[in-house]
Amino acid sequence: MDSGHLGFKEDFSKTFGKSLKQSVFLHEHANFKVGGQADYFFAASSLPDLVQAVRLARQHSIPYYIIGGGYNLLFDDDGFRGLIIKNCVQGINKTGVAKIEAYSGTPIRELVEFCIANTLQGFEFLAGIPGTIGGAVFGNAGAFDRDIGSFLTEALILDKRGEQVWVDRDYFAFDYRQSRLRTNRNLLLKATFLLQKGVQQDIEDKITENLAKREKKHPPREVACAGSYFKNPVLPDGKRVAAAYFLDQVGAKSLGIGGAAVFSDHANFIINKQEATTKDILCLALELKNRVKQKFGIELEEEVIYLPAELSKP
Numbered sequence: 006m007d008s009g010h011l012g013f014k015e016d017f018s019k020t021f022g023k024s025l026k027q028s029v030f031l032h033e034h035a036n037f038k039v040g041g042q043a044d045y046f047f048a049a050s051s052l053p054d055l056v057q058a059v060r061l062a063r064q065h066s067i068p069y070y071i072i073g074g075g076y077n078l079l080f081d082d083d084g085f086r087g088l089i090i091k092n093c094v095q096g097i098n099k100t101g102v103a104k105i106e107a108y109s110g111t112p113i114r115e116l117v118e119f120c121i122a123n124t125l126q127g128f129e130f131l132a133g134i135p136g137t138i139g140g141a142v143f144g145n146a147g148a149f150d151r152d153i154g155s156f157l158t159e160a161l162i163l164d165k166r167g168e169q170v171w172v173d174r175d176y177f178a179f180d181y182r183q184s185r186l187r188t189n190r191n192l193l194l195k196a197t198f199l200l201q202k203g204v205q206q207d208i209e210d211k212i213t214e215n216l217a218k219r220e221k222k223h224p225p226r227e228v229a230c231a232g233s234y235f236k237n238p239v240l241p242d243g244k245r246v247a248a249a250y251f252l253d254q255v256g257a258k259s260l261g262i263g264g265a266a267v268f269s270d271h272a273n274f275i276i277n278k279q280e281a282t283t284k285d286i287l288c289l290a291l292e293l294k295n296r297v298k299q300k301f302g303i304e305l306e307e308e309v310i311y312l313p314a315e316l317s318k319p
C-alpha cells in the first residue's frame with residue numbers, strides 16, 4: 006500500500022458511500038484456510054457495484070482479482086497487493102420452460118435447489134460441489150462425466166475494456182476443467198442454462214445417489230482443502246485417467262509437509278491438516294508432481310488456482 010492509492014480509496018468511498026476494507030486476511034475467504042492480507046477487499050452484492058469496483062481498480066491501475074466462494078483457490082502467504090472483489094451478486098430466474106438465468110455469485114447449492122423446486126433435470130451432478138456459478142463456469146466444474154459448460158447457452162461477461170457483452174457457449178471454448186475465462190480473465194456476470202423438464206422424485210433420487218458417492222471418497226465438509234488438487238491427465242492413447250491412480254502408486258497418502266498433508270482416503274486431495282502455510286501446500290504439491298513425473302513420465306497439472314501476491318497492473 007502506498008500514498009499513491011489515496012485517489013483510489015477516496016473514489017471508492019465516494020462511489021460506495023463507505024470506506025474500502027483494508028488489510029483483510031484472505032484465509033477467511035478460502036476453504037483452504039491459508040493466505041495473508043489483501044491490501045483492499047470489497048464484497049459486491051449488486052451487478053452495478055461489481056462492475057463499478059472493477060472500473061475503479063482499472064482506472065487507478067490497481068491489480069484486482071475476483072473470487073466466488075474460494076473453494077478452488079490457494080491464496081499466497083503474503084496475501085495480495087491490490088483489490089480482492091468477492092462476488093456476492095446472487096439470484097436465479099426461470100426464463101423459459103426449462104431455461105434459467107442466474108447471476109454469477111449465486112451458490113451452486115442454490116442453483117441445484119432451484120432446479121429441484123422447478124423440476125428441472127440436468128444439474129444433479131452439481132450437487133455437493135461447493136462454490137458459485139462464476140467459479141464453476143470459470144473452471145467448467147463437473148462430476149460423473151458431466152460439466153456445467155454443456156448446459157450454458159448464453160452469458161453476460163465484463164470484458165477487459167470494462168464493456169458488458171453477451172456471448173454464446175462457443176465463446177468459452179469449454180474443455181475438461183477449462184474455459185476461456187481462465188486465460189482472458191474476463192468476468193462472468195450472468196449465465197443462461199438450458200435444462201430439461203424432469204420428474205421431481207427422479208431428480209431427488211439422482212442427487213441422493215450422487216451425494217452418497219461423493220461422501221465415500223471426499224473429505225468431510227469441515228476439512229480445509231480446495232477439492233482435487235490436480236487435473237486428471239490424458240494418456241498418449243487419449244484416455245483420461247484419475248490423477249489419484251498415479252498418486253497412489255508414488256506413496257502420496259503417507260506424505261505431508263509442515264501443516265499440509267495428503268488426505269488419507271483420496272490421494273488427489275491436499276488438505277490443510279494443522280495450520281499449514283501456502284508454502285507447505287505448494288512444496289507438497291511439487292513433491293507429488295516430481296514423484297509422478299519420475300515414475301510415470303506424466304506431468305500433472307494443477308486444478309487448484311494459486312494466486313500470487315503480485316499480479317501485473319490492469
Ligand SMILES: Cc1cc2nc3c(=O)[nH]c(=O)nc-3n(C[C@H](O)[C@H](O)[C@H](O)COP(=O)(O)OP(=O)(O)OC[C@H]3O[C@@H](n4cnc5c(N)ncnc54)[C@H](O)[C@@H]3O)c2cc1C
Pocket residue numbers: 036070071072073074075076077078092109110133134135136137138139140141142143144145146147148186191192193194223224230231232233310
Ligand atoms: C470438497 C470440495 C469438493 C469439490 N468437488 C469438485 C468437483 O466435484 N468438481 C469440480 O469441478 N470442482 C470441485 N471442487 C472445486 C470447486 O468447488 C469448484 O471449482 C467451484 O466451481 C469453485 O467455485 P468458487 O466460487 O468457490 O470459485 P473460487 O474458488 O472463488 O474461484 C476460482 C476461480 O474462478 C474465478 N472466478 C470466480 N468467479 C468468477 C466470475 N464471476 N467470473 C470469472 N472468474 C471467476 C476466480 O478468479 C478463480 O480464478 C471442489 C472443492 C471442494 C473444496
